């Protein structure tokens with residue numbers, strides 16, 4: 410057991426998942442320590458949670474960076490080590506029909522914000538980065554600079570749906586509007602897609618007649634607060650292994666996928 414696992418977190422909002430992880434570190438349910446909290450949003454409530462617990466925190470104001478990029482793209486300075494071609498090749502989150510310019514503006518503007526994030530994060534040594542309600546897509550530029558050990562991932566995300574159903578920004582809303590009878594949440598490693606990375610853990614809850622979207626969010630968050638610390642502790646215990654698998658399909662085809670195997 411490693412008693413010194415250092416955890417960094419990125420948030421955008423209220424930070425109840427962040428709080429669950431901090432509490433689990435303090436109670437010993439996670440053998441780790443929260444070493445920093447970063448936010449893309451200066452008014453994220455989760456920043457106060459970090460402040461109250463004396464945890465280092467910082468803001469990289471995405472809205473401001475993206476506004477600057479849009480108003481003066483030619484004067485925007487891209488990080489020197491940014492390769493548009495590399496990111497275009499790896500990332501597959503763009504809707505069909507997105508123009509080359511839209512994709513390249515997205516990747517360039519995010520890389521500007523992400524290089525600031527990386528600069529802030531460079532002040533801390535960390536073993537695991539948890540996205541706890543961080544509402545920004547990360548590009549390969551950022552992911553490859555955090556996941557530096559081949560075949561290993563150290564970025565986790567929590568998503569408010571039973572993936573692979575309902576990726577995107579409104580998992581509980583999509584679950585509700587689809588008339589699902591069960592809702593849930595998923596913790597996964599982050600890859601270059603949108604909420605498409607290898608699944609670590611999932612929890613579900615029933616959706617009953619008369620449940621409103623608000624009920625579903627409340628039930629879901631309760632599950633998230635249990636699931637995320639459990640998955641972080643599995644990481645700390647080194648029980649999570651990424652394994653490349655090949656599966657035969659009924660039509661004779663083959664699908665290759667990286668999945669998480671968990672030690673008992």
Ligand code: GAR
Pocket residue numbers: 420421422423424425426427455541542543544567568569577578579580594630633
């Ligand atoms: C949570 O429901 C989390 O699953 C979701 O945002 C909420 C954050 O709540 N994350 C996403 O939708 C990521 N795409 P919190 O700030 O109270 O932890």
